[in-house]
Amino acid sequence: MKVLQDVFASYRASLQFLAPFTLIHLSIRLLAAAVIVPVSGLVLAAALAASGQNVVTDQDIAWFLLTPVGFAGALALISLSIVASVLDVAVMTDTLRRQEHRVPRALLSGLGLFLGRFAGLFAFALQLVLRVLLIAAPFLLVGAAIAWLALGRYDINYYLTYRPPAFLAAAGIGAVLLAGLAVVLVARLSSWAIALHLFLFGRVPPRRSFAESARRLQGQRMQVVWRIVVWALLRSLLFALVASIAALLVSGAQQLFGANLRVLAFSIVALLLLWGLANAVVSAFANGALASLLERLYREATGDVPESTRVVAGRPLAVGALPVLLLLGGAAVALGGGLYLGGSLAERVSAEREVEIIAHRGASVARPENTMAAFEQALVEGADWIELDVQETADGEVVVAHDSDFMKMAGVDLKVWDATMADLAEMDIGSWFDSAYSGERTPTLREVLLATKGRGKVLIELKYYGRDIALEPRVVEIVEETGMSADIAVMSLKIEGVRKMQALRPDWTHGVLAATAVGDLSALDADFLAVNTGQVSVDLIRRTHAQGRKLYVWTVNDPVTMVRLISMGVDGLITDEPALARQVMEARNQLSAPERLLLWVSDRFRLKSFDLVAEEADA
Missing domain, CATH: 3.20.20.190 (Phosphatidylinositol (PI) phosphodiesterase)
Structure with missing residues (x-):
């Protein structure tokens, strides 16, 4: 029961900050697209150039990743991806700790935290990747050895088509290995649940933050796991609800606009863009709930309560002008996008084509x-x-x-x-x-x-x-x-x-x-x-x-x-x-x-x- 109460309380807390959280989420996505994605592209291009190639395909990818340059490039790319993924939660956590409802200040404060500690965040992400690799490596090596011994005699298509006993045995052992890896990873990841908080707000170095998180959360791992599971289920339900509504609207578009292709194309593209905006709001809402959940866990484990923290449970939801402006702005962007993209889409579907x-x-x-x-x-x-x-x-x-x-x-x-x-x-x-x-x-x-x-x-x-x-x-x-x-x-x-x-x-x-x-x-x-x-x-x-x-x-x-x-x-x-x-x-x-x-x-x-x-x- 306490797990449900904590998760619902986190979603309620996120709702109080929905306007700043939505702007934070959209801004982080833009930042990732404008900075992190190009940087990742440069890292990839540099790694490929160092190997004397501009593109690698299929089995050559595995060989490329086994080279020092390829492995280093992969680590850098994965670490950058993790940084992009945790930025939402990190900036939202800063907003919660400051109890900052003013949207511009919440965003600027959070981005200041990110920019000031980017090198540390990258080091944290790299530490996380290496630790997960070390945990997974024995399972993957054993799985590869079993696959080679059990499935290496004949072509893989024979095993996939007929599924002989050797295939079933290998699949069963592989399933056990995957289950074992999942158990170990869940145990370790749950023990690291507040490692990022310890680094960002507790000033613990990235290398020590994982061990310190495990020490602080000793005996609480299952509680952490159940909280995350319930949070994820609620998040999935919210996305499913939005998708169902979008599907109904798009499916009914033809009945509303008949055979007028250009209007239909504009309306469908606008609806899809609005669907994307709705997904962004749901993502911000769910990520904010996760930030609140982990912040609550961090405070319970460390006793660290920022001076500006106030109880938000029961606080009335203040719907000011800014959320309305955000919604109207999003609708305007969707309409404009529909007008721009709808024309191109209409041209493509209008043409008779032979392939x-x-x-x-x-x-x-x-x-x-x-x-x-x-x-x-x-x-x-x-x-x-x-x-x-x-x-x-x-x-x-x-x-x-x-x-x-x-x-x-x-x-x-x-x-x-x-x-x-x-x-x-x-x-x-x-x-x-x-x-x-x-x-x-x-x-x-x-x-x-x-x-x-x-x-x-x-x-x-x-x-x-x-x-x-x-x-x-x-x-x-x-x-x-x-x-x-x-x-x-x-x-x-x-x-x-x-x-x-x-x-x-x-x-x-x-x-x-x-x-x-x-x-x-x-x-x-x-x-x-x-x-x-x-x-x-x-x-x-x-x-x-x-x-x-x-x-x-x-x-x-x-x-x-x-x-x-x-x-x-x-x-x-x-x-x-x-x-x-x-x-x-x-x-x-x-x-x-x-x-x-x-x-x-x-x-x-x-x-x-x-x-x-x-x-x-x-x-």
């Missing part, structure tokens, strides 16, 4: 992936491109295979680089999907190119597992012998492989495939980029197009997401369902602009589920 449909490993939902059946079906379904993966066999042939072995496709423990064409001729790679495809065998790149010639284009992904011998020149030879040079493109996750192909055939179309990246993807020297849906943004599309490059997105199988991405301006969809993608593209061009806009917003903000395919069928 390239790229069949991911063929029509891999309808047929077994990377088989002649899948490629033939993709052509029948109207794919512009067939995407496939190539590797070398033991006898020097270039074959189509994604995984490092044949466990998933055939249940055969044989690595691609150890297989011969005689081995592959006996290996059924279709029955895992359906017995009707028992006759499917691993195709060669040559076979696919000849079958596709005159009917479509082929996007060749070079796969590297550290056993390639002459993959790039062999691909060049096969493409030229089949007369397909004008109808292929080459890409890879490994930038070095793309560079080799560019050196061999600079006039071909080359692309970089990126699942994750550190740095500016649009700066990569390639004809196109292929990114996952989580990376794509209007800004990335603009920057990529400004460089004269195309942007493809993978792997897109949801109809509503397809509509959003097409409207955003991507150049191609890499999909397991090429027929669906073409159907959606054609259906999108037949939709009214307001309908396209609602589909975009619904998918981007997960506001509502639309059954676009069902609507097409009904039509």
